[in-house]
Amino acid sequence: MESSRDDFVIAIRSAFLKKETKQRFSLLGLIFFSIIFLVLSNFNFKIIDYFKMGIKETVYRSSFIVSGPENFAKYSFSTIQNHFKIYEESKEDKLELEYLRTKNLSNEIITLENIKYKKLIDDYFIKDNETYAKVLIDKQSPFLRSIILNKGSKNNIKLGMVILEEDYLIGKVIEVNYFTSRALLISDINSKIPVSLQPGDIQAIMSGNGKKNGILQYIKNSNLTENEEDLLVLTSGAGGVFMSGIPIGVIKINEDTSEKGEKVVKFYKDFSQLKYVKIVSYLRERGALDMTSKDKLKEIDDEIEETNQEQEALRILLEQKKIADETRVKIIRENDYLKAKITKLENEMLIIKKTIQQDDIRKQEILFLELNLLYEKKCKKTFYNKLYVKGSEDYKNCILSKGVVKKN
Amino acid sequence: MSSSIQKKSLLAKSYKFFPIIFLFISVLNELDFNNLGLKYFSFNFSYILIFYYSLKRSENFTYGLIFVAGLFNDVVIGIPMGVSSLVYLLLCGAAAYLRNITLRPNLMKDWFFFLITILTVNSIAFLILTFIFDYEIDIFSQIVNILFTFLFYLIFSFLFNFFERTLLGRT
Numbered sequence: 309m310e311s312s313r314d315d316f317v318i319a320i321r322s323a324f325l326k327k328e329t330k331q332r333f334s335l336l337g338l339i340f341f342s343i344i345f346l347v348l349s350n351f352n353f354k355i356i357d358y359f360k361m362g363i364k365e366t367v368y369r370s371s372f373i374v375s376g377p378e379n380f381a382k383y384s385f386s387t388i389q390n391h392f393k394i395y396e397e398s399k400e401d402k403l404e405l406e407y408l409r410t411k412n413l414s415n416e417i418i419t420l421e422n423i424k425y426k427k428l429i430d431d432y433f434i435k436d437n438e439t440y441a442k443v444l445i446d447k448q449s450p451f452l453r454s455i456i457l458n459k460g461s462k463n464n465i466k467l468g469m470v471i472l473e474e475d476y477l478i479g480k481v482i483e484v485n486y487f488t489s490r491a492l493l494i495s496d497i498n499s500k501i502p503v504s505l506q507p508g509d510i511q512a513i514m515s516g517n518g519k520k521n522g523i524l525q526y527i528k529n530s531n532l533t534e535n536e537e538d539l540l541v542l543t544s545g546a547g548g549v550f551m552s553g554i555p556i557g558v559i560k561i562n563e564d565t566s567e568k569g570e571k572v573v574k575f576y577k578d579f580s581q582l583k584y585v586k587i588v589s590y591l592r593e594r595g596a597l598d599m600t601s602k603d604k605l606k607e608i609d610d611e612i613e614e615t616n617q618e619q620e621a622l623r624i625l626l627e628q629k630k631i632a633d634e635t636r637v638k639i640i641r642e643n644d645y646l647k648a649k650i651t652k653l654e655n656e657m658l659i660i661k662k663t664i665q666q667d668d669i670r671k672q673e674i675l676f677l678e679l680n681l682l683y684e685k686k687c688k689k690t691f692y693n694k695l696y697v698k699g700s701e702d703y704k705n706c707i708l709s710k711g712v713v714k715k716n
Numbered sequence: 717m718s719s720s721i722q723k724k725s726l727l728a729k730s731y732k733f734f735p736i737i738f739l740f741i742s743v744l745n746e747l748d749f750n751n752l753g754l755k756y757f758s759f760n761f762s763y764i765l766i767f768y769y770s771l772k773r774s775e776n777f778t779y780g781l782i783f784v785a786g787l788f789n790d791v792v793i794g795i796p797m798g799v800s801s802l803v804y805l806l807l808c809g810a811a812a813y814l815r816n817i818t819l820r821p822n823l824m825k826d827w828f829f830f831l832i833t834i835l836t837v838n839s840i841a842f843l844i845l846t847f848i849f850d851y852e853i854d855i856f857s858q859i860v861n862i863l864f865t866f867l868f869y870l871i872f873s874f875l876f877n878f879f880e881r882t883l884l885g886r887t
Binding site: 315319320338346363368452490497 | 740741744745779780783786787788791792793794795796797798799801802805806808809812813816817844848851852854
């Protein structure tokens with residue numbers, strides 16, 4: 309019994325303490341070093357921070373280079389896939405574009421009104437700093453859904469800045485180095501964002517599910533099945549970290565998307581396809597209730613009025629166009645009908661003309677026969693006169709001119 | 717004749733560093749077997765690589781480089797620096813212990829020892845991340861990961877064996 313324990317101790321000692329051949333460090337020493345590293349990283353020592361920052365900069369750049377071939381393959385594959393999709397998408401896009409164009413003006417009015425009301429309640433944010441960054445690394449870690457960006461404190465990137473792609477929220481900055489920064493994606497399990505669900509203005513907290521979607525937590529009204537249409541998920545602006553009204557995703561009511569009883573938010577953006585993102589910070593616009601703001605409000609009111617008028621004019625024009633189109637169609641139809649009628653009448657006229665012609669011929673024949681009875685003797689050739697042979701053209705002329713014309 | 721021998725030995729020397737290069741590539745690359753985006757499938761390739769080579773060819777697998785690879789892994793996946801290094805080194809330690817107590821190597825024994833080791837080191841990592849650093853980790857996905865890492869060890873050990881035999885001419 310004792311000897312087996314001794315064997316165990318010897319084996320452990322040999323494994324952890326003894327420096328093996330070609331090994332520069334002992335295993336136990338390195339284990340202690342990693343523990344010390346872990347402990348020290350919890351404290352904010354400047355030297356350790358600089359050391360960590362240096363390692364991070366090196367690793368991010370190296371990872372970007374090492375991932376080059378794989379990213380190239382991924383990019384090529386997605387490009388080929390996109391080419392196949394483009395035709396169908398283009399057709400759908402055309403339809404959608406038509407639809408969106410009509411909605412655009414209404415949206416503009418709503419936006420302006422929204423700005424006006426937000427200014428009134430002193431909750432209007434304006435963009436303070438906007439930078440575009442390239443995604444260096446998009447490692448889908450099981451512990452942290454994050455991306456590494458190629459902009460850091462050198463480019464005025466600060467903690468908490470908002471990451472957008474095409475105006476859709478995708479995350480916020482959680483770590484800033486000199487040349488690089490790390491952004492926590494909203495799909496991360498640790499990301500908690502105050503959101504509002506529209507329509508209904510339901511307030512909730514959204515967390516990532518660690519995969520592709522988000523889940524709603526701490527929702528006051530959990531019975532969302534009463535809604536018949538899809539729910540849009542926007543930032544509520546509560547807490548002041550995010551500006552309110554940034555679109556995040558949608559909750560499909562028709563699809564069964566609940567996960568362990570929690571509603572799943574489908575994000576507008578696919579986080580696995582990120583290449584360039586926008587880093588934005590917002591600033592609350594001050595002085596909403598002084599005289600200058602009144603002027604500004606008046607300006608916005610005027611703008612709303614102008615846009616309203618434009619929309620009204622556009623509506624009238626569209627209405628007129630609709631009427632003109634309807635009239636044009638009606639005229640074309642009438643035109644076709646009249647054309648057909650004219651052709652019919654022309655045919656009828658042709659028939660009548662023929663009949664008249666035939667009547668004229670008959671009349672002339674009757675007249676000839678009548679005159680023939682009367683003036684035959686004056687025109688007909690006999691033994692004792694040199695008049696015309698019966699049936700000849702001259703004879704006919706002679707009868708018609710009542711026997712006056714004489715033969716030369 | 718001598719030049720071909722020289723070439724062969726140079727190739728063999730460079731092949732020796734393949735495992736460590738492979739480890740660094742797998743750590744730095746964006747493609748992570750640890751998280752392939754599939755619901756019930758993931759495995760930790762680094763664990764298999766480190767355990768296998770610490771057990772079989774520890775002379776080419778220096779602890780210092782493993783420690784650095786761990787640091788790199790932490791930075792890339794965004795967990796506190798030192799956690800992966802600690803886990804990797806504990807794996808090396810377990811492999812070294814197994815090597816010391818084994819007289820006649822047996823794949824089945826290695827395999828089950830690997831299971832115990834990854835269960836232990838993953839538990840340690842889980843405890844550190846959850847209780848010290850307040851990370852939320854899905855236990856189910858961790859179990860799936862451990863299970864597949866355990867199963868894949870067998871396949872990869874055959875592959876690594878094949879690699880060693882054909883390219884390096886080792887038995």
